[in-house]
Amino acid sequence: MSPTFVDTGELQDGIYLSPAIPPPNGFLMLTIQIEDGTDAAAARTGVERIWGVLTDLHAGMVRDLRATKEGEEDQPIRPGTFDFLLGYGASFFDPAKSLTEAERPAQLTPLARPREPFANLPWAAGGHRGGESDLCLQLTGRDSQATSRAAVEVWKVIVDDELPLVITGSFEGFARDDGRSWIGFHDGVSNIRPSQRLAAVECQGDPGWNRGGTYLAFLRCAVDLGRWRSLSRSAQELVVGRDKLTGCALEGTAEADGELAPRAYAGCPAAPDAPPQDRDKFRDPPETGDPVVEASHIHRANQNRVEPTSHAGHRIFRQGYEYLAEIGPGGPDLGLNFVSFQRDLEHLWQILGLPSWLGGVNFGGRPDRGPGEPEPIELLSLEAAGFYAVPPREQPFPGAGLFGS
Ligand code: HEM
Known part of the structure; x- marks a missing residue:
């Protein structure tokens, strides 16, 4: 299947909505x-x-x-x-x-x-x-x-x-x-x-x-990679809300050795190389009812998974680029140039402001966590x-x- 072309209306160049024209490096x-x-x-x-x-x-x-x-x-x-x-x-x-x-x-x-x-x-x-x-x-x-x-x-x-x-x-x-x-x-x-x-x-x-x-x-956003790497793979997946290797969304959690282990949706194909029709199925995971998964980054950043024209959806189009400012004896100074485009900035204000969205924690997780749950990590700080x-x-x-x- 050929990649989709998207009408970009009167938008300036440099906003890569079309999968047919991916963002350059x-x-x-x-x-x-x-x-x-x-x-x-x-x-x-x-x-x-x-x-x-x-x-x-x-x-x-x-x-x-x-x-x-x-x-x-x-x-x-x-x-x-x-x-x-x-x-x-x-x-x-x-x-x-x-x-x-x-x-x-x-x-x-x-x-x-x-x-x-x-x-x-x-x-x-x-x-x-x-x-x-x-x-x-x-x-x-x-x-x-x-x-x-x-x-x-x-x-x-x-x-x-x-x-x-x-x-x-x-x-x-x-x-x-x-x-x-x-x-x-x-x-x-x-x-x-x-x-x-x-x-x-x-x-x-x-x-x-x-x-x-x-x-x-x-x-x-500067990313504290040292702190991130101190989390186990399971803890990282619970905080993000996806399987680390495949990108599949989590459906729930299971207890193993006193720790909560992530459980991805059964049958989810490896993203993002899967055919688009399969990807779409798992792109917008439904709400799970599992409070730990619901507190993860991807669920906090997109709570309703409704049409982008619905005001309460707070949907944004992300187009971020990584950076490495320098690396020295103290480790790397790196992060993400988070860039998003949206019809109204109110959506980003709400995503970063509402307590049940990303306003409640720095990246993902539950401040009032239960036993075996990962601590909400202080991962990000704003450079500019x-x-x-x-x-x-x-x-x-x-x-x-x-x-x-
Ligand atoms: C600071 C502002 C940020 C906002 C507003 C934000 C917002 C979002 C949104 C809206 C999603 C899509 C959720 C979904 O629809 O399922 C997402 C996913 C994700 N974000 Fe963030 N994010 C931010 C920062 C970051 C940073 C700094 C990182 C990495 C260090 C990051 C890593 C991810 C990952 C790994 C995913 C899941 C994969 C994906 O769905 O693309 N985010 N974020």
């Missing part, structure tokens, strides 16, 4: 600030220049390698090696900046605030380290060379054209070729069914200017984070109509 998130005191027209010109450079580069044209002497030819590169997506952060809508008169989406609020924004996802030691700015540019490409080159071309045009823009941060990531995250489990097994993805992602028009666009959540509005396609660039009055 390289990821680089740039955050960009518009210099204080810049008027809307100058800011708009700056963003248009950046968009123009990336459009040319995507087509194979490099600014510095254009022919300037008679008899020379432009020196192209391979086209189509990366995609780029532009988002607008809460600060862009700050009335004091006078960049726009457009309404700020209600749920697009700053994350760097005096109190931690999420109930059970604390900032890593040292506090908030960026990820939030006026603009973000998500670069996804076939490898880190393609995304890094695009980022440096952005810097060049800012310098050469003296644009009133500053690159304030960059966050790299990659996809593992086994589809697993650092904790060893498959990631993306239960990402919404392809036919339901556009409905989960596409903003319906609140505010009206973002109709046909979407919202991006970027949460760079930002929420962004991602307007639909527009000429000359997405969101161009937001600038000025």
Whole structure:
């Protein structure tokens, strides 16, 4: 069976809803600030220049390698090696900046605030380290060379054209070729069914200017791999809610030697290589009635398993990329660049806020656990984070109509 194509409407490139076009391996998130005191027209010109450079580069044209002497030819590169997506952060809508008169989406609020924004996802030691700015540019490409080159071309045009823009941060990531995250489990097994993805992602028009666009959540989560590896395989599976090797969802638990052992659904095929029709059967496991399984990460993160158009479903489309910042005598500094797209940021706020969802624990498990149950592990902390509005396609660039009055 050929992989499914999904209509992506007016969404910008870089959101890979179609199984036929899987996310490429390289990821680089740039955050960009518009210099204080810049008027809307100058800011708009700056963003248009950046968009123009990336459009040319995507087509194979490099600014510095254009022919300037008679008899020379432009020196192209391979086209189509990366995609780029532009988002607008809460600060862009700050009335004091006078960049726009457009309404700020209600749920697009700053994350760097005096109190931690999420109930059970604390900032890593040292506090908030960026990820939030006026603009973000998500670069996804076939490898880190393609995304890094695009980022440096952005810097060049800012310098050469003296644009009133500053690159304030960059966050790299990659996809593992086994589809697993650092904790060893498959990631993306239960990402919404392809036919339901556009409905989960596409903003319906609140505010009206973002109709046909979407919202991006970027949460760079450090993972305490040492602590994770101190759990037995059974404990890890109970906390995630899936079998570690196959990705099959758990149906219940059984007691063995004073410990609870996970029990996967009988007949579940090995994911994610199983045929799509088999995968679908086990992708959205029904509620089990087993309180330990119901408290696992996958059940806390998706409680109702209803259609994405149902408001209470809080469905999101995840497109995360692993990272390894460094490895030294103290072990690896690694984690997941959690990226999700959703029609309304309220869904992510609720997933990370409601006590019976991920607001109740840091990753999975029951705070009031019974005998033999694994402790809810403190696994994640936030290195950086930002929420962004991602307007639909527009000429000359997405969101161009937001600038000025
Ligand atoms: C911090 C914010 C996070 C949120 C909001 C979140 C949300 C989700 C959601 C919605 C699912 C799908 C559940 C389902 O429909 O069955 C899921 C599954 C999963 N998540 Fe997370 N997650 C987060 C962080 C992480 C991190 C940092 C890791 C890894 C270290 C991780 C590992 C997994 C795994 C292994 C699965 C099961 C496989 C799969 O269904 O893709 N999650 N998560």
